[in-house]
Amino acid sequence: MALRTIRIQGDPVLGKICREVTEVTPKIQTLIDDMIETMYEANGVGLAAPQVGILKRIVVIDVGDGPIVMINPRIISTDGEQTGSEGCLSLPGKAGQVTRPNHVIARAFDEEMNEFEIEGTELLARAICHEVDHLDGHMYTEFVEGDIYDVTYDEED
Numbered sequence: 001m002a003l004r005t006i007r008i009q010g011d012p013v014l015g016k017i018c019r020e021v022t023e024v025t026p027k028i029q030t031l032i033d034d035m036i037e038t039m040y041e042a043n044g045v046g047l048a049a050p051q052v053g054i055l056k057r058i059v060v061i062d063v064g065d066g067p068i069v070m071i072n073p074r075i076i077s078t079d080g081e082q083t084g085s086e087g088c089l090s091l092p093g094k095a096g097q098v099t100r101p102n103h104v105i106a107r108a109f110d111e112e113m114n115e116f117e118i119e120g121t122e123l124l125a126r127a128i129c130h131e132v133d134h135l136d137g138h139m140y141t142e143f144v145e146g147d148i149y150d151v152t153y154d155e156e157d
Contacts, residue, residue, distance in 0.1 A: 001030075001037045004052035009091045009139055013050050018057045018135045021071050024111055028056070032111060035060045036067050044089045046127040048134035051090050059131035063123045070108035070118070073132050077105040082122065086130065086140050087151060095151045096144030100126045 007014055021028060031054060039047040039060055049058040061068045080102030087095040104125040107117050120128050130140055141148060 001033045003041055004034050004038045006038065006042060006047075006051055006089050007053055009088075009141065011053075011090075013053050013055065014090060014134070014139060015137045016050065016055055017137050018048075018050055018055045020057050021109075024071070024113055028058070029111065031056070032058060032060065032069055036062075036069075039067075039089070042089050045123070046131045047089060048131045050134055050137075057135045059128075059135065061124070061127045061131060063127055068118065069111055070106065070128075070131075071110070071113070073106050073108035073128070073135070075104055075106045075128065075132055076117075078125075078129075079103040082126065083145070084126070085151075086126065086144075088130070088140055090134075090139065091141065091148075093151055094148050096141065096148040097146055098126075098140055098143045099145065100129045104128050106132070 035047050045063050046061040049056045057072045059070045078101035082102040083099040085095045086098040103121050105119050106128050109115055
């Protein structure tokens with residue numbers, strides 16, 4: 001596995017629509033493994049393939065229960081509403097208030113190309129919506145209510 005360079009807002013690849021994945025080749029599996037490692041190294045909860053320069057419909061998410069790999073994800077149902085602070089690895093040190101569904105059901109394929117459904121609430125619902133937006137060329141900054149602000153993190157040893 002290897003760390004990939006995370007593209008920063010303004011990079012043209014972040015505004016493009018991604019292509020569907022038809023099979024998980026060794027190259028695609030390496031990409032998925034690298035994305036997971038890159039997400040963890042950057043202390044993120046999600047990462048989409050275009051954020052590492054690859055226009056494929058792949059996202060990885062971990063909200064604390066272990067990594068979720070979603071290939072060709074589609075949101076099929078949403079319900080409720082939540083408004084909260086949202087940031088992105090492609091805009092480090094910044095955040096903004098974004099309203100998202102509080103409950104999401106998505107359909108995707110796993111690494112063996114088996115279709116599955118995932119249901120998420122709160123942070124997982126937000127992460128699924130955020131990452132799927134990346135696959136369609138959108139960033140959370142398009143949905144921010146108010147200003148984008150600086151985020152400071154307390155470093156602990």
